[in-house]
Structure formats: C-alpha cells, structure tokens
Amino acid sequence: MNKIKISSVSYTNSKPFVYGIQHSELINEIDLSLDIPSDCAAKLIDDKVDIGLIPVAAIPFVPNANIIGSYCIGSVGAVDSVFIFSNLPIEKVRTVKLDPQSRTSNNLAKVLLKFHFKKEVEFTTDIDADTDALVLIGDRTFGKKTAYPFAYDMGKEWMYFTGLPFMYAAWVANKQIPESFVREFDKALLKGLDYREQLIKELPSIPGIDLHNYLMYKLDFTLTEEKLKAKDLFLKLITEL
Numbered sequence: 001m002n003k004i005k006i007s008s009v010s011y012t013n014s015k016p017f018v019y020g021i022q023h024s025e026l027i028n029e030i031d032l033s034l035d036i037p038s039d040c041a042a043k044l045i046d047d048k049v050d051i052g053l054i055p056v057a058a059i060p061f062v063p064n065a066n067i068i069g070s071y072c073i074g075s076v077g078a079v080d081s082v083f084i085f086s087n088l089p090i091e092k093v094r095t096v097k098l099d100p101q102s103r104t105s106n107n108l109a110k111v112l113l114k115f116h117f118k119k120e121v122e123f124t125t126d127i128d129a130d131t132d133a134l135v136l137i138g139d140r141t142f143g144k145k146t147a148y149p150f151a152y153d154m155g156k157e158w159m160y161f162t163g164l165p166f167m168y169a170a171w172v173a174n175k176q177i178p179e180s181f182v183r184e185f186d187k188a189l190l191k192g193l194d195y196r197e198q199l200i201k202e203l204p205s206i207p208g209i210d211l212h213n214y215l216m217y218k219l220d221f222t223l224t225e226e227k228l229k230a231k232d233l234f235l236k237l238i239t240e241l
Helices: 012-022 037-045 056-061 103-116 154-162 179-194 196-202 211-218 225-239
Strands: 004-009 030-035 051-055 066-075 082-086 095-097 122-124 133-137 150-153 166-173 220-222
Touching (some): 012 030, 012 066, 012 196, 037 056, 037 166, 051 056, 051 103, 056 103, 056 166, 056 225, 066 179, 066 225, 082 154, 103 133, 103 225, 150 154, 166 225
Antiparallel strands (some): 051 166, 066 166, 082 133, 082 150
16 A cells, blocks of 8 residues: 655644654554655645645645644644744834745735735745845744844734634645544644653754744644634635735
8 A cells, every 4th residue: 555645844833743753653554754844745735645734825836725634733822933034123124034945924914914014015035135024933033033023923913903813734635535544643743742852852952942832832733623714714815916
C-alpha cells in the first residue's frame, strides 16, 4: 500500500503536532516532510502530498480541498507570532512589505488594513524595499517586538475587528482520506498536544518568546465552529480586497 504523504509546517507552533506524529504508529504508514507554510500549500496544490498543514488562504487553490481532523493552528486573540511590525503608527503607514512565507498572513494584513484600520497602502514583495511596515510570521518574529516602535499582533486585531478567533493553518487533504486514518491521525495530534509541557522543557529557550505561554496559551489548537466561521469570513473578505 502506498504511504500517505504529509507536509507539516516546520515552525515552533507545529512542534506538538510533529512530535505526536513522529511518536505514533502512523509514522510507519506515512511520508512526512517539514516545510515553510507556502511550500506546504504548493505541495498540496501540486498533488505532491495528500495532506498538508496549510495556510487557510491557500485552501481555495487546492483541488478537492477538505479540512480533516479536529485540530488546527489558531488563536483566540493575540498569537505572538503573526505581526505587522511598523516604524510608524498604523494610521500613518503608506507602504508595507509582505512576508514571502505565508499567503494567509499577507492576506490577513491586507484585510485588516482595509476593513479594520481603514487604510489604503502600497504593498511590495521586494525583500530589499524600504517600507514603513512589514508583515512577519512564525519563529522569525521571536524577539522582534522590541526592534520596532509599533507591533500589531494580527490575532488580537482580528478579534477586535470581528469578535472571532482566527485559524491560521488547517490540516487539508486533496483527496478522500480513509476515516480510519483520520481517527488515528487525530490521536497522534492529540498525543503531541498532551506532551506540550514536556516538549517545552526539551526545546532550547529562544530570546524574546515565552515558549510555555506561547504553546500552552497563545496558540489554540482545537478546530471549532467559531474558527470555521472565522475562516469563511476571512476568505470572503479576501475576495473583496
């Protein structure tokens, strides 16, 4: 039988999931790769993997996309790793550099700037551009909050804007996955989440981030109806940009 191919994000936020998968019997039934979010999505879109932990903004581009399982990468308010960093207060920002690693965070920044902050700005993907602000996600944000005069946590701003939690990434399949596999997959993910306290002790400390607070309280891993509602609203707003 062919192994199910899975692509997971390689950031700290997915380490509990990766631990659970790697320490379950499923590891013998799958091919697991660790990638940046944009590559997770590209692999799933190109049918190079069967399941990916992908940015939610990429879901409409996945053929036969269906969210599987009971878990995701989300937050209820501030997340501490998805930011607009700025040299100016947001009302004075005119130019924003986007993050090449995540379609969702770039679109979230665009949605928040247009509909929440009521700002029309110029966006660029030129990594060498000199801009008023930039979008940055994941581990590369750790320790950066003090490097900029202004740091806007997009999980917090989305909550201010909508009253909803946010789902940054979901486990998405591009084909029908056997229910028996999904049940075992859920068990593996839960095993990793239950191991978080020990995992945090094993991870090297990172300046600028409280890993215990981040993995236990800032991130919210349960896939809820509220997060699905937020996902639908977010995808609708993207079409209105």
